[in-house]
Amino acid sequence: MNQGKEYGSLAGISDQEAEELCQALRQRVIQVVSQTGGHLASNLGAVELTVALHRVYDTSKDRLVFDVGHQCYVHKMLTGRNGRMETLRAFGGIAGFPKPSESKHDACIAGHASTAVSTALGMAIARTQLGENYRVVALLGDGSLTGGLAYEGLSMAGQSGEPLVVILNDNGMSINASMGGVAQHLAKQRLKPQYLWAKEIYRKVMHATPPGRALHRAIHRIKEGIKASLLPCSMFENMGFQYMGPVDGHDVKGLTHLLRYASTVEGPVLLHVKTVKGKGFRPAEKNPDDFHGIGPFQKESGALSQGSSGESFSARFGRDLRELARKDPRICAVTAAMTAGTGLTDFAKEFPQRFFDVGIAEEHAVTMTAGMAKQGLIPVFAVYSTFFQRGYDMLIHDIAIDHLHAVFCVDRAGLVGDDGETHHGLFDPGFLKTIPGMTVLSPASLDELTAMLDRAVHHISGPVAVRYPRGGENQYxxxxxxxxACSLRSGRDITLVTFGTLTGTVLAVADRLAKDGVSAEVIKLNQIIPLPTDPILASLQKTGRLLVAEECVSLGGPGEGILAAAAAQGLSLKGATVCSCGEGFVPHGTIPQLRALCGLDVESLYRKSREVMTYGR
Known part of the structure; x- marks a missing residue:
C-alpha cells in the first residue's frame, strides 16, 4: 500500500475493491499507531463500517457524527489526511479525534461519549427547518449506551420522524440476542435487500388510500404479535426507529447495501452492527482493553516500544486506596468506565463488593455517591477531570447542599498531552471553586498524594477533591x-506561587533568579479551594511582587483569587502576573511542548519573573 496515497470518492468502487481497501487500511492503521500511539482496537473494529459509510455518504456534505471519536482514523485516511497520519496526535499534526477546523469532512467535535445521537438529531432538524438537502448518520459504540444522554437523544430522535440513521457499533454487548433457529432465520430474512425494498414499496402503496391505511394497520398489528412471539422485543422499535440488525460489521458488501437502503428511509433508522474490537491484529483482538489507547508498540508482537518511566499518580492512588480500604470497611471505590485508567484494577479484585463501575455515566456516579455518603459509606469516585465536568449539577444539588462527605479523586488534572482539547483537565479549579463547601487538594508528588488522600478520606468534612496529573512526578x-500552603523557599524580592507538579518548575525558576541576584520566595499551595491567602499576603507584604504559575484556564483559577485578595487588603503591588493556560483551548502535543506554548516552562516563567522585577522601577 502506498502509505501516503490520498483517496477520492469511494462511491464507484466494486465490492472486491472495497474488501481489498479494507485490508490495506487495516494494515495502515496498525502501521501508524505502532509509531504514534493512539486508539488502536476501536479503529481496527470499524474499518469495514467506515469504508461502507464512505461508499454511501459524501461526508463533505452529508453529516457523519462520531460518538467519542476514537474510531475516526480510517475516516481521516479517506478524507485527504492519509499522507499526514504519521503526525497523528503530535504537536501541530493530525488530531486523534474529529476536528472540524482540520477538515470539512469532520462534522463536529467529538471526544466525550453518548453525544452523537443528540448532535445528529439537531443537525437533522436544522436540515428540515432550513429546507436543505443532506443526510445525517450517527455512529456510536455500545459503551456509549451506558450514558444517559444517549437514551435522551434516542428517545427524541425516534419520535421525531426525522430521516436519520443511527449505527450502533456493538463490539461487546448482547443487545436483542436472538432466541432459537427460527428467530435467527427470520432476522436474516428481514435484512435481505429484496425484503427491505419490498417492504418500502408495500408501505407506500398501502398508505396511498384510506382503505389501504386501515388494512395496513390491521396487518401490522397481526405481524407485530407474530414477531413478538418469535423475535426479541427491540427497545429501539419501541422508541420509533426502524430497527435493522444485528448484522456482520466486517462484511463491507452487506453493510454497503444496508446503508444504501437505510439512507432512503423516510424516518429514523437504527442499524445494529456486530464487530470485533481489534479485528485483524491478534494481540488487540485478544486484549482489546489493553489496546484501546496505547503508546507506540512493535507491530510483530504488540509489545510496547518503551516502558513506563516510574510509578504514576494513578497507580499510587490505587495502591493507597486499597491500604485505606483494608482498615476502613466504609470505603468504596466508584469509576465511570475507567477502571484501569484510574488505577482501580487491583482494588476491584481485592474488594469486588465495594467496587462500582457505573459505565460512561458520570452524572449517575456523582449522585450515587451522594446516596452512599448519606447512608454512612465513604465513597471515593475516581474520574478524569475532563469527564468530571459532566457531574457539575449533581455536585451542587446532590452533594453540596447537604454537605455530604464524598471524595472525588480527579485524575488527568492539568494538561494531558496528545488527546488535546477534549481531554485536558484545565477547568475543574474554576468550576469547583463555585461550589459551596468544596475542598480541593493538589499534591505535587506521589508521597503528597498518599498523605492528602488520607486527609481527604478521614480528616475533612463535606465534599473534597484531590486533583493530580496524568503520569508521574517530576523533579519535585x-x-x-x-x-x-507551605513556603519552600524564603525570599525578599518576588513571591512565586504555584501548586501541583509545576512546583518543580517554579523551584527551577527560583534557582535561575538566584543566579541573577534575585531572591524569590516560593509558596506551594497544598489546598487551592478554599484558597489560603494569608501566607501569600504575608509574603507580598515583604516582596511587593507576585508571579502565579497555574496549569489551568485563567478564569476562576487561584491566580484570580490571589489578586482579588491582595486588592481587598489594599496592597499596592509593584508588579504582578498570572501565568496560566489562558482563556481558550489548548491543542494536542507533548506536555513539555504544551507547557512551552502556554508559557509554563522554566524559560518562559523565568522571563516573566524578570519582567515583573522591572515593574515599578
Whole structure:
C-alpha cells in the first residue's frame, strides 16, 4: 500500500475493491499507531463500517457524527489526511479525534461519549427547518449506551420522524440476542435487500388510500404479535426507529447495501452492527482493553516500544486506596468506565463488593455517591477531570447542599498531552471553586498524594477533591503536604506561587533568579479551594511582587483569587502576573511542548519573573 496515497470518492468502487481497501487500511492503521500511539482496537473494529459509510455518504456534505471519536482514523485516511497520519496526535499534526477546523469532512467535535445521537438529531432538524438537502448518520459504540444522554437523544430522535440513521457499533454487548433457529432465520430474512425494498414499496402503496391505511394497520398489528412471539422485543422499535440488525460489521458488501437502503428511509433508522474490537491484529483482538489507547508498540508482537518511566499518580492512588480500604470497611471505590485508567484494577479484585463501575455515566456516579455518603459509606469516585465536568449539577444539588462527605479523586488534572482539547483537565479549579463547601487538594508528588488522600478520606468534612496529573512526578519529589500552603523557599524580592507538579518548575525558576541576584520566595499551595491567602499576603507584604504559575484556564483559577485578595487588603503591588493556560483551548502535543506554548516552562516563567522585577522601577 502506498502509505501516503490520498483517496477520492469511494462511491464507484466494486465490492472486491472495497474488501481489498479494507485490508490495506487495516494494515495502515496498525502501521501508524505502532509509531504514534493512539486508539488502536476501536479503529481496527470499524474499518469495514467506515469504508461502507464512505461508499454511501459524501461526508463533505452529508453529516457523519462520531460518538467519542476514537474510531475516526480510517475516516481521516479517506478524507485527504492519509499522507499526514504519521503526525497523528503530535504537536501541530493530525488530531486523534474529529476536528472540524482540520477538515470539512469532520462534522463536529467529538471526544466525550453518548453525544452523537443528540448532535445528529439537531443537525437533522436544522436540515428540515432550513429546507436543505443532506443526510445525517450517527455512529456510536455500545459503551456509549451506558450514558444517559444517549437514551435522551434516542428517545427524541425516534419520535421525531426525522430521516436519520443511527449505527450502533456493538463490539461487546448482547443487545436483542436472538432466541432459537427460527428467530435467527427470520432476522436474516428481514435484512435481505429484496425484503427491505419490498417492504418500502408495500408501505407506500398501502398508505396511498384510506382503505389501504386501515388494512395496513390491521396487518401490522397481526405481524407485530407474530414477531413478538418469535423475535426479541427491540427497545429501539419501541422508541420509533426502524430497527435493522444485528448484522456482520466486517462484511463491507452487506453493510454497503444496508446503508444504501437505510439512507432512503423516510424516518429514523437504527442499524445494529456486530464487530470485533481489534479485528485483524491478534494481540488487540485478544486484549482489546489493553489496546484501546496505547503508546507506540512493535507491530510483530504488540509489545510496547518503551516502558513506563516510574510509578504514576494513578497507580499510587490505587495502591493507597486499597491500604485505606483494608482498615476502613466504609470505603468504596466508584469509576465511570475507567477502571484501569484510574488505577482501580487491583482494588476491584481485592474488594469486588465495594467496587462500582457505573459505565460512561458520570452524572449517575456523582449522585450515587451522594446516596452512599448519606447512608454512612465513604465513597471515593475516581474520574478524569475532563469527564468530571459532566457531574457539575449533581455536585451542587446532590452533594453540596447537604454537605455530604464524598471524595472525588480527579485524575488527568492539568494538561494531558496528545488527546488535546477534549481531554485536558484545565477547568475543574474554576468550576469547583463555585461550589459551596468544596475542598480541593493538589499534591505535587506521589508521597503528597498518599498523605492528602488520607486527609481527604478521614480528616475533612463535606465534599473534597484531590486533583493530580496524568503520569508521574517530576523533579519535585518531597513531601510538604502539611497545612493549606507551605513556603519552600524564603525570599525578599518576588513571591512565586504555584501548586501541583509545576512546583518543580517554579523551584527551577527560583534557582535561575538566584543566579541573577534575585531572591524569590516560593509558596506551594497544598489546598487551592478554599484558597489560603494569608501566607501569600504575608509574603507580598515583604516582596511587593507576585508571579502565579497555574496549569489551568485563567478564569476562576487561584491566580484570580490571589489578586482579588491582595486588592481587598489594599496592597499596592509593584508588579504582578498570572501565568496560566489562558482563556481558550489548548491543542494536542507533548506536555513539555504544551507547557512551552502556554508559557509554563522554566524559560518562559523565568522571563516573566524578570519582567515583573522591572515593574515599578
Amino acid at each position: 519529589q518531597a513531601n510538604h503536604s502539611d497545612g493549606e
